[in-house]
Amino acid sequence: MQKETKIAIVEDDENLRFLVTHRLEKEGYKVLETGNGNDAVDLILTEKPDIVLLDWMLPDKEGSEVCAEVREKGFENVIIMMTAKSQDPDKIDAFNFGVSDYVTKPFNMDVLVAMLESKVKYVVHDKIEIKFGDMEHHPNTHSLIKGNKKIELTILENRILLYFLKNMNKVISRDNLMMEVWGYNSDVNTRTLDMHIVRLRKKIEKNPDRPDFLQTVRGVGYKFNNE
Structure with a gap:
């Protein structure tokens, strides 16, 4: 079945x-492709695909x-930037050059398809721009507008916030959150997750020590309160 979603692979x-x-194509997507950076710019601006899978290292233009x-x-x-396994997603300056998300190579094809399906469901079709308090989140362009x-x-903060906004007022366990944000093959621990939560709170809360939105549920995980 044709999904009417256009994906460009660079x-x-x-x-x-x-x-x-x-x-x-087997999954029903319309696929466009190119192998170099200069052609990619023309392809993206002309065809306006819903999703671009973009390799970090390309001939002509990175x-x-x-x-x-x-x-x-x-x-x-x-x-979505395709990066080397050694690259730390938090070191990718996503905000400045505008990448929405990343996937590390080599990747499992089923994991890639699941990621794309999630993007299609929540970002492409719904065009998510979620408001909470006096803020608005634009996940495609890493924009959090406050006033x-x-x-x-960062990429990981963006992922974490998007997941909470898709699951507002639900209690999310640390394990579920780590699986969603870092994936199956990650060796991430709860301290790393908690560190990212602290950083995110500093950006969205009036008082990060007494959060209104991103609340800790003791012994379980977190809940994004928007009631």
Whole structure:
């Protein structure tokens, strides 16, 4: 069944590009593809795909440059960066060049498909821009708007906040949150999660020590309160 969702794959490894294209077409997506950065900019701006899968390392122009250029020219849809396993997602300057999310290579094709389905459901079709308090979250472009001010979110903070906003007023266990944000093969621990929660609270709460929104549920995890 055609999903009416257009995905562009920008990847210079022909074998990987073929495999991803084949799988996504089988899933019912309309797939566009190219192998270099200069062509990618033209393709994205002309075809306006719902989702771009963009390799970090490309001939002619790096993925980060492609991303920054199309954002500057008004492209606001989802851009998922394909990165090396060694790259720390918190060190990717997502806000400045506008990447929405990332997936590490080599990736499991089923995990990639599940990630894309989640993006299609919550971001592409719903065009999520969720308001809470005096803030508005724009997940595609890493924008948290508070008053007239833009607040920078890292990729992981963006993932965490989006998951809470999709599950407002529900108690979320630490295990579920870690699985959702870091994935199956992660060796992340609860201290790392709690550190990210502290950082996120500093950006969204009036008093991070007594949070109105992102509340701790003792012995279980967290709850995003928006009632």
